[in-house]
Amino acid sequence: MLALSLWAAGCAMTDAKFPVVVGASITKSDLVPCSDYGSATNYAGGPYYIRDPETGRVARRHEGIDFCTAPGAEVLAAATGTVVQLVREDPHRGGRVTIRTRIRYPDGAITQTLFVDALHIKPREDLRVGDDVVAGQVIGHTEPPGKLQIGSRSHVHLSAGPGPWTWITHTDPNRFWQKGAGIVTCFDAGNPPTDTQIVAPVRC
Numbered sequence: 706m707l708a709l710s711l712w713a714a715g716c717a718m719t720d721a722k723f724p725v726v727v728g729a730s731i732t733k734s735d736l737v738p739c740s741d742y743g744s745a746t747n748y749a750g751g752p753y754y755i756r757d758p759e760t761g762r763v764a765r766r767h768e769g770i771d772f773c774t775a776p777g778a779e780v781l782a783a784a785t786g787t788v789v790q791l792v793r794e795d796p797h798r799g800g801r802v803t804i805r806t807r808i809r810y811p812d813g814a815i816t817q818t819l820f821v822d823a824l825h826i827k828p829r830e831d832l833r834v835g836d837d838v839v840a841g842q843v844i845g846h847t848e849p850p851g852k853l854q855i856g857s858r859s860h861v862h863l864s865a866g867p868g869p870w871t872w873i874t875h876t877d878p879n880r881f882w883q884k885g886a887g888i889v890t891c892f893d894a895g896n897p898p899t900d901t902q903i904v905a906p907v908r909c
């Protein structure tokens with residue numbers, strides 16, 4: 706009985722850290738990501754383990770969705786909004802662009818504004834904090850593989866949450882796809898998303 710209650714407590718902590726896990730549909734999605742939100746394995750199938758070199762913080766479950774691409778591939782804004790954070794380059798993880806979207810969503814008892822973060826990318830050189838971007842617009846390019854937190858494949862790590870620090874407070878981006886929760890949606894210029902929907906950050 707004691708063991709059972711300890712196990713249950715462990716579970717509750719895990720669930721609190723990943724409050725909503727929708728996951729991407731393998732059959733309905735336009736594009737299946739190479740690593741999904743909440744996964745305990747990385748895109749290569751090994752155990753997920755990231756230690757932040759500055760803070761020492763360790764994550765054992767994947768707090769975003771990885772879209773594997775060729776190095777130098779175009780990275781698209783996943784949602785319409787305003788650029789609020791821009792890192793040109795980082796020796797461990799590459800650059801990032803964070804967009805404050807126009808998406809409002811329930812998070813427990815309160816309503817939050819969604820921020821989306823594209824990580825492991827080279828932001829477009831003319832992009833500035835404060836710029837407004839439209840979903841599907843090119844915001845940068847993927848980095849080559851090899852950095853500690855990029856690993857062996859070029860990819861965009863798409864994370865989402867109620868603030869610009871989406872690696873600390875996060876939610877499953879799969880909640881917000883244009884075609885519905887769990888259905889990863891590719892950008893289609895002939896059928897763009899509304900301001901309250903997201904699309905994949907890579908072309909497909």
Ligand SMILES: [Zn+2]
Pocket residue numbers: 740767769770771861862863
């Ligand atoms: Zn990732």
